[in-house]
Amino acid sequence: MAENGLARRGKVLTLDSLNPFVKKVEYAVRGAIVTRAVQLEKELQQGVKKPFTEVIRANIGDAQAMGQRPITFFRQVSALCMYPDLLNDPNFPEDAKQKARRLLAACGGQSVGAYSASPGVEVIRQDVARFIECRDGGIPSSPENIFLSIGASDAIVTILKLLVSGEGRSRTGVMIPIPQYPLYSAALAELNAVQINYYLDEDKCWALDVGELRRALRQAREHCRPRALCIINPGNPTGQVQSRQCIEDVIHFAWEEHLFLLADEVYQENVYAEGSQFHSFKKVLFEMGPKYSESVELATFHSISKGFVGECGFRGGYMEVINMDPAVQQQLTKLVSVRLCPPVTGQVLLDVVVNRPQPGDPSYQQFSQEKQAVLSALAKKARLTEETFNQAPGIHCNPVQGAMYAFPRIYLPPRAVQEAKAKGQAPDMFFCLKLLEETGICVVPGSGFGQKEGTFHFRMTILPPLEKLEVMLQKLSQFHARFTKEYSELQAQG
Structure with missing residues (x-):
């Protein structure tokens, strides 16, 4: 009996009474691996020693979180609309005000x-x-x-x-x-x-x-x-x-x-x-x-x-x-x-x-330069990602023709696949979790997107700044080599 002699009441909404279709929903891009990445970030902030100094969230196509600067003209017009008193500010170009x-x-x-x-x-x-x-x-x-x-x-x-x-x-x-x-x-x-x-x-x-x-x-x-x-x-x-x-x-x-x-x-x-x-x-x-x-x-x-x-x-x-x-x-x-x-x-x-700036508008030159800088950098990073992965044994990456992701195919030793299944994990989730724990790199396993049976992939964004992306690609390739070696040796011993 609870306080005042009233029987303890159960929850109206429980997992048993929840809409059953909601329980079927999965969203890998913000799934379990991202939850662990957030925990690792908090641990780093608390001074816990890790083999890395930061978590790199390459799991989602969030350009500005990866350091991309907003396009000036877009933010100027937004600011003017949010705070119209700025329409009297001479620092804003006339086309943005219009x-x-x-x-x-x-x-x-x-x-x-x-x-x-x-x-x-x-x-x-x-x-x-x-x-x-x-x-x-x-x-x-x-x-x-x-x-x-x-x-x-x-x-x-x-x-x-x-x-x-x-x-x-x-x-x-x-x-x-x-x-x-x-x-x-x-x-x-x-x-x-x-x-x-x-x-x-x-x-x-x-x-x-x-x-x-x-x-x-x-x-x-x-x-x-x-x-x-x-x-x-x-x-x-x-x-x-x-x-x-x-x-x-x-x-x-x-x-x-x-x-x-x-x-x-x-x-x-x-x-x-x-x-x-x-x-x-x-x-x-x-x-x-x-x-x-x-x-x-x-x-x-x-x-x-x-x-x-x-x-x-x-x-x-x-x-x-x-x-x-x-x-x-x-x-x-x-x-x-x-x-x-x-x-x-x-x-x-x-x-x-x-309805962007056009040739002859006061903001056109700056807008055009900023737009081209973003797209040129992405094109360079797309080529770098493909080339780096294809130099790494056991990784194959198709050309990144567009969008902002790579979806490389990775070889995983049979022993690693067995261990993953024993833990109730998809093999590429097992790989990605270990990658996160050892390098701080957060990518999404291919199983979250669907893939042909017996193949393994991961998705990563190409959005990080070029210098950080170069380091990330090298660390990822090196980790895959260590992972493959470790589980291949275990396989041989077994």
């Missing part, structure tokens, strides 16, 4: 502290539409089809909510690439949809093969109803950039099989490899002619977190929907209205990303 005044005039009460329309500030949606038209060579884009969002992730989950329905063999199936960004598997688990894996071809630089799409679709139709196909281009975690021919093939496949296309294009400005070029799914769709452009349903996604911008914390993004049933689009508008609106500060920063 943009800030225009944006503030479009906000309720001329304040970014007011709610906006649920799909986003109308002026900003107009600017996004113009940005898309310019990018795609004049193909029309309507603000009515633009929905601003809390980063791209929020928009992707919203579209998935519209798509998912049914039970048993009629449950919605969604095709996702393997390796994939764990947002997709996590969202599908939470929504109780069926995840349909199609495998990218590592031997062909993570190419997408339509024959593999057909295999995955054929097998899935035996137990669910496939309704959507997700594409990540440039790839995360794999860093490949799809050719125009590949995109045409995918669009034809989606048209043929009556699938809704989701094109995650947040890394569209992160293309480094010679001969690689970003082609938007929308542009290719319309250039394929009315047969496709008037029938294939497509949602595309973009974000201010990636590219040369790196403003992850502002949580800004957008989606454009094409050929969506008007009645469904009304339901989409209803769904986004439930959350009132995306953060207006994120919308403001999105606007200056899509």
Whole structure:
């Protein structure tokens, strides 16, 4: 009996009564290995001796956490909108002030502290539409089809909510690439949809093969109803950039099989490899002619977190929907209205990303130099990462054509695989945890993204400053050599 003679009451919400689909959600990018990295950081701060002096968080594509400086113009306009008294400050360029005044005039009460329309500030949606038209060579884009969002992730989950329905063999199936960004598997688990894996071809630089799409679709139709196909281009975690021919093939496949296309294009400005070029799914769709452009349903996604911008914390993004049933689009508008609106500060920063300084503007030269410096550095780091890993025995890294990650394949001795399984860990998680404990380098095991059975990988970002990245790559390669030697010797002794 508890105090006052009342029986002790159990919790209303327990693991047994929790939504069972939430328990299935996993998100490796911020999973157990990151939790341990945070603990190690605290131990270092408390003076605990470690074989390293700092934890390097190469697990996530957070550019500014890795030392990338914000683009000056973007922050100037944001500052002016946040604190309009600065509009009288002569230290701010006139083009930044003009943009800030225009944006503030479009906000309720001329304040970014007011709610906006649920799909986003109308002026900003107009600017996004113009940005898309310019990018795609004049193909029309309507603000009515633009929905601003809390980063791209929020928009992707919203579209998935519209798509998912049914039970048993009629449950919605969604095709996702393997390796994939764990947002997709996590969202599908939470929504109780069926995840349909199609495998990218590592031997062909993570190419997408339509024959593999057909295999995955054929097998899935035996137990669910496939309704959507997700594409990540440039790839995360794999860093490949799809050719125009590949995109045409995918669009034809989606048209043929009556699938809704989701094109995650947040890394569209992160293309480094010679001969690689970003082609938007929308542009290719319309250039394929009315047969496709008037029938294939497509949602595309973009974000201010990636590219040369790196403003992850502002949580800004957008989606454009094409050929969506008007009645469904009304339901989409209803769904986004439930959350009132995306953060207006994120919308403001999105606007200056899509409505950036042009030649002749006071801020253009500085903006252009800062943008080019970020992208040139990333291209250099992409080449360095590939070259360093491919010089290390037991590690193979495909060219980092785009995005901001490497996904190298690693050899793990059989004894290490056995020990990992005995501990109930995926072998590459076992490797990554040991790497973290001995070097302070935090990367994400390939098992968190999906990979072919019997292969092992890890994902790491190429974002650290060049000098730190060089050291990190050498330490990682040396650790893999020690790890391989140790477990190979144990194998021989056993």
